[in-house]
Amino acid sequence: xxxxxxxxxxxxxxxxxxxxxxxxxxxxxxxxxxxxxxxxxxxxxxxxxxxxxxxxxxxxxxxxxxxxxxxxxxxxxxxxxxxxxxxxxxxxxxxxxxxxxxxxxxxxxxxxxxxxxxxxxxxxxxxxxxxxxxxxxxxxxxxxxxxxxxxxxxxxxxxxxxxxxxxxxxxxxxxxxxxxxxxxxxxxxxxxxxxxxxxxxxxxxxxxxxxxxxxxxxxxxxxxxxxxxxxxxxxxxxxxxxxxxxxxxxxxxxxxxxxxxxxxxxxxxxxxxxxxxxxxxxxxxxxxxxxxxxxxxxxxxxxxxxxxxxxxxxxxxxxxxxxxxxxxxxxxxxx
Numbered sequence: 001x002x003x004x005x006x007x008x009x010x011x012x013x014x015x016x017x018x019x020x021x022x023x024x025x026x027x028x029x030x031x032x033x034x035x036x037x038x039x040x041x042x043x044x045x046x047x048x049x050x051x052x053x054x055x056x057x058x059x060x061x062x063x064x065x066x067x068x069x070x071x072x073x074x075x076x077x078x079x080x081x082x083x084x085x086x087x088x089x090x091x092x093x094x095x096x097x098x099x100x101x102x103x104x105x106x107x108x109x110x111x112x113x114x115x116x117x118x119x120x121x122x123x124x125x126x127x128x129x130x131x132x133x134x135x136x137x138x139x140x141x142x143x144x145x146x147x148x149x150x151x152x153x154x155x156x157x158x159x160x161x162x163x164x165x166x167x168x169x170x171x172x173x174x175x176x177x178x179x180x181x182x183x184x185x186x187x188x189x190x191x192x193x194x195x196x197x198x199x200x201x202x203x204x205x206x207x208x209x210x211x212x213x214x215x216x217x218x219x220x221x222x223x224x225x226x227x228x229x230x231x232x233x234x235x236x237x238x239x240x241x242x243x244x245x246x247x248x249x250x251x252x253x254x255x256x257x258x259x260x261x262x263x264x265x266x267x268x269x270x271x272x273x274x275x276x277x278x279x280x281x282x283x284x285x286x287x288x289x290x291x292x293x294x295x296x297x298x299x300x301x302x303x304x305x306x307x308x309x310x311x312x313x314x315x316x317x318x319x320x321x322x323x324x325x326x327x328x329x330x331x332x333x334x335x
Contacts, residue, residue, distance in 0.1 A: 003042050003098075005170045005207075010141060013136070017235035019118075021195075027079055028056050029078060029154075030092070030093040031070055031092050031128065032053075032090065032092075032093065033084065033089075033090070033095075033114065034047070034049075034052055034088070034089045034091065035088055035089075036086060036087040037085070038081045038082065038268055039084060040052065040083050041084055041153075042082060042083065042084075043082055043083055043320065044079060044080055044081070044083075045077050045079055045080070045082075045089075046061050046064060046080075048083050049063075049064075049069065049089075049091065051221075052265045053091070054156070054325035056095070060079075061079050061093070063093070063094075064076075064077060064078065065079075066094045066214075067316070068094070069089060069090065069091045070087070070089070071087065071089060072087065077145075079088060081309045084233065100156035100157070101129070101138070101140045101144060101156065101157055101158075101159065102136070102141060102144070103141060103142055103145035104120075104136060104137065104140075104141035104144070104145055105202075106145065107142075108120050108139075108142050108143070108146055108204070109121040111172065111316065112312065112313050112314060114175065116177050116178060116180070116181040116305070116306055117174055117175065117176060117177060117181055117185070117305070118143070118146075118174070118177060119174045119301065119312075119314055120139065120143075120172070120173055120324075121171060121172055121316040122165055122169075122170060122171060122173050122180075122291055122298075123170055123319070124140070124167075124168050124170040124292070125167060125168060126138065126167065127138055127139070127167045128161060128165055129157065129158040129161050129164065130158075131147075131157075139175075140158060140159060140160070140161065143159070143160055143175060144159065145287040146175060148173065149177055149178065150177055151175075151176040151178055151179045151181060152179060152181035153183070154182075156280075158320065160175040160177065160182070161175060161193075162174060162176050162185045162186055162189065163189055163194075166266075166296075168280075168292065168294055168296075169198075169294065169296045170200070170267050170296075170299070170322075171298025171301075172196075172299070172301035172314055172315075172316050174194075174303060176306075180306060180307075181306040181307070183270040183306075184304075184306030185306060188303050188330075189260065193303065193304060194301075194302070194303045195256070195300070195302035195303070195313075196256065196257055196298060196300070196301055197254055197256050197298075197299045197301075198254070198255045198256070198257075198265055198299060199244075199252065199254055199255075199257055199296075199299045199318065200253075200254075200265060200269065200276050200294075201251060201276065201277045201295035201298075201322065201329075202251050202274040202275065202277065202295075203249070203250060203274055203275055203276075203277060203283060204249065204250070204251065204286075205248055205249070205251055206241075206246075206256055209242065209243050210240075210241060210242040210243065211240075211241055212239070212241075213238070213241065213271065213272060214236070214238045214270040215229045215236075215237055215268065215271065216229065216232065216234030216237065217229060217230070217261045217264065217267055218233055218234030224280065226281050226282070227262050227264075228267065229264045229267060229268075232250075235259075235261055237259050237264050237268065238257075238258035238259050238262060239256075239257060239258070239263040239265055239268045240258065241253045241258045241268075241269075241272075242254045243305055245329075247329040247330075247332075249331055250277065250283070250333055251274065252326070252329075253269075254299075255268075256270075262280075263281070263298060266279055267282065267297070269282075270282040270283065276294040276295055277289060277291065277294070278291040278295050278327065279282070279293070279294035279296075281284060282294075283310075288334075289324075289328070290321065290324065291321040291322070291325065292321075295321075295325060297318055297319060297330070298316070299315060299316055299317075299318070300313070300314070300316075301313070301314050308323070
């Protein structure tokens with residue numbers, strides 16, 4: 001079935017689109033001006049903008065349908081328009097409208113708690129905070145049920161969250177119950193006063209007993225769900241590692257973070273040639289070990305209490321799945 005506008009002359013349709021676009025309330029929007037380079041030239045507008053704005057193609061298509069992007073001649077940008085080198089495109093991104101996370105009665109492994117902070121041992125498989133596709137069942141939903149208050153600095157969708165762990169990374173995570181605690185903990189993370197130590201089981205025999213991996217990390221250009229080491233345009237990422245046990249085909253390493261980039265340890269160990277066992281994104285090879293997700297555990301956490309200033313240090317034992325792998329490796333039962 002043809003759209004209702006099919007019989008309207010093209011000039012009249014374009015004039016109507018310009019008028020609708022002009023009527024948009026952009027007071028709370030973010031206005032972006034983009035210049036098309038050689039990489040985007042010749043691509044469809046929806047494909048190129050998805051890459052440039054780090055959005056899904058379907059999201060970009062919705063923006064274009066709402067007349068939120070224009071060409072340099074003032075005409076509405078269509079999804080199938082083939083961009084040209086040097087084209088200038090303006091895009092108005094609507095202000096985000098987050099939904100408030102709701103409390104849920106989900107069991108928590110609480111390691112420490114007082115009036116200002118709460119330290120939990122997050123289970124593998126639990127998402128830290130609600131996001132598209134994971135609006136319930138998260139650590140935040142559980143915290144809202146358990147705590148009478150949480151810091152509000154990160155908004156209603158991420159209350160109390162100072163730092164995060166990937167869904168399939170288990171271990172220690174500290175959350176703030178008020179804004180003063182949140183600011184203190186964030187500052188400690190930025191200034192490296194907050195200490196975080198991870199245990200990882202990786203493939204292969206790591207050559208050096210210890211080392212430092214320093215690279216730039218950015219979103220992968222071939223898979224938007226992955227991060228990658230890049231030569232330029234990324235953010236500085238530093239991981240220190242130390243071998244704790246060797247098993248020939250596998251190595252157990254301790255990793256400490258100097259920076260906190262998305263998937264940092266997972267990306268850096270793959271870059272080193274030793275991806276994490278079970279990692280579905282960076283080591284998709286089959287493994288004989290029974291683990292759902294990467295063998296990565298935040299085992300130690302230390303920080304200064306935001307009110308008393310006392311140094312607090314916590315440890316969390318390996319989760320059952322990683323402990324079983326360790327036992328098999330020590331008995332030379334390799335996959």
